[in-house]
Amino acid sequence: MGAFDAVMYGIEGDPLLRSGIIAVVVLDSPPDRTQVADRTERLTRLFPRLRERAVGNPLSPAPPRWETDPNFDPSYHIRWRRLTDDDAGIPDALEYAARMGEADFDRSRPLWEIAILTGLADGQSAVIFKIHHSVADGMGGLAMSAALFDLDPDPGDLGPLPPAPESHPAGLLGRVVQATEFEVGALDEVVRGSIKASLRAARAVVTSPIGSTMTLGRTAASAAAMLAPQGDPKSGWMAGRSLSCVFSLIDVPVEPLKEAARGAEATLNVVFMAAVADAVGTYHRRHGHELPSIRVNMPVNQRKPGDDATGNHWAPARFVVPTDDIDPQVRLYQLHGLIDHARRDPALDLSDVVYKTLALLPDPVTERLAGSLMKGVDVAATNVPGPPIPVYLCGARVNTLVPFAPKSGAAINIGFLTYDGTAFVGINSDPAAVADPGELTECLAEAFAKYTE
Structure with missing residues (x-):
């Protein structure tokens, strides 16, 4: 596993830090069963990580290795369910998705699953995708799912299937060797990264003593803030945490927001x-x-052209956001500079070295360090661009496409995804922190309306 992927996997010794990503897709009709099986088979060959399981190293703190599951069975990962209520609708699908979000994965299998719910009102259906954060981040998951979506109901011939990956599981000795290679390589990268950073700093001091000294001071302060325990959440009223999830959804036209x-x-x-x-x-x-302010955790995308869809390519930006009652336009100007500063925080450039270091530590230590950073967050928020035009999934038109990111220690995680002129906002609330998720959802709808009226 990559360092960031390993940290996302290893911290789940604390179940409050589980990191399953959920996407709910509402279709105008049930998808074709044969196409679902065929397209899923193709998807797992295009992205072999979906056929791989995480295998631990018994004598080392090194993170697990990805190995092709010798018993991979795609039918295990796809479940068809029919909702029995005559008036079943999207709220019922969201409740089902929330139960999926609360559950852990079977760690002996690849870390993803799909539930297909039929029997919704007006002939609709819902497809719920769940994937572990160590497999892919939100942008990567969307890139992989693009292999399932089509621009018309009948895409025609997709060409020959890519070859299926072969399984070559390592024995005990092989895993010990792999673990040693990782530890040596990761330690070397950490040391080299630190040396390079020191050399850059030394050259900068020679060429620009005052400016570079100020920059080094800001970087050091930012790095210290990145690693410092966050303490209690800003909201004492929303301080409770549990394994439970409540999913809710609003949709907003995109153009007025733009x-x-x-x-x-x-x-x-x-x-x-x-x-x-x-x-x-x-x-x-x-x-x-x-509540004067909240502490927010927002992923900053660091993907570069050519990066794989699998794995994580982002850095966590944590910052404090004012929540006082002010004019909506004033709030935009207030947050513009604050968020821009958070996205340009020099400590984000150090995140790779930081997570490689964490990956070398035993899981309980990493779990405690990461938990001290994540549990002091009030709200996690993520923004992912989706398809700008209508798409189809196995013969059915996609009406709704909404993400539900994991709480990972926060009281709420709010995901924002644009699709075909609409912004779909998925709210994942912890009922131990949010006493009335329905009212919070109404408050969010009212807040968006201030920018769409």
Whole structure:
């Protein structure tokens, strides 16, 4: 496993830090069973990681290895279910998806599964994808799922299947050798990375003493803040944590949000975060709780052209967002600089070295360090661009495409994905922290409406 993937896998000794990513796709009709089987087979050959299981190293703190499952059975990973209620709808599908989100994976198999729910009102169906964060991040998961989507109901001949990967499981000696190679290689990378950073800093001091000294000071302060325990969440009212999930959904037209962003010379992500801050603050005030600010965890995409869809290519940006009751446009200007600064934090460049170091530590140590960083977060938020035009899945049109990212220690994780002119917002709430998830969802809808009216 890569260092970041290994950390996402290893911290789950604490179940509050589970990191399953869920995507709910609502279709206008049930997908074709034969196409589902065929396309899934193709998908797992295009992305062999989906046929691989994580195998641990018994005598080493090195992270697990990915090995092709010799007993891979795609039918295990795909479950068909029919909702029995006559008036079953999207809320029922979201409740089913939330139960999937609460459950852990079978670690002896590849870390993904699909549930296909039929029997929804108006002939609709729902396809629920679940994948472990160590397999792929949100952007990578979307890239892989693109192999399932088509631009019309009948895509025609897709060409020959790629060859299926062969399984060559390592024995005990082989795993010990693999673990040793990882430890030596990771330690070498950490040392080399530190030396390179020191040399760059030394050259900078010679060429620009004052400017480089200020930069080094900012980088050191940022790195210290990245690794410092976060303490308690900013919201004492939303401090409870549990394994339970409540999924809710709103949809918002994208174009008015883009116009609001352009008017403030900001990005769509800033409008998204402004709505989140507005909603969480409003929710607290309605219940008599003052909340000046929240601590937010937001992934910063670090993918480069040519990076694999599998694996994680992002760095965590943590920052404090004001939640006071102010004019929506003022909030946009306020957050524009704050988020831009968080995305340009010099400590993000050190995240690769940091996570390689964490990957060398025993899982309980990594779990404790990561938990101290993640459990002090109030809200996690992620923004993923989806297809800008209508797509089809195994013969059925996609009406809704919404992500539900893992809470991973936060009270709420709010995912924002754009598809065919609509922004779909998936809210994953911890009921131990959010007493009324329905009201929080209403507050979020009201906050977005301030930028769409």
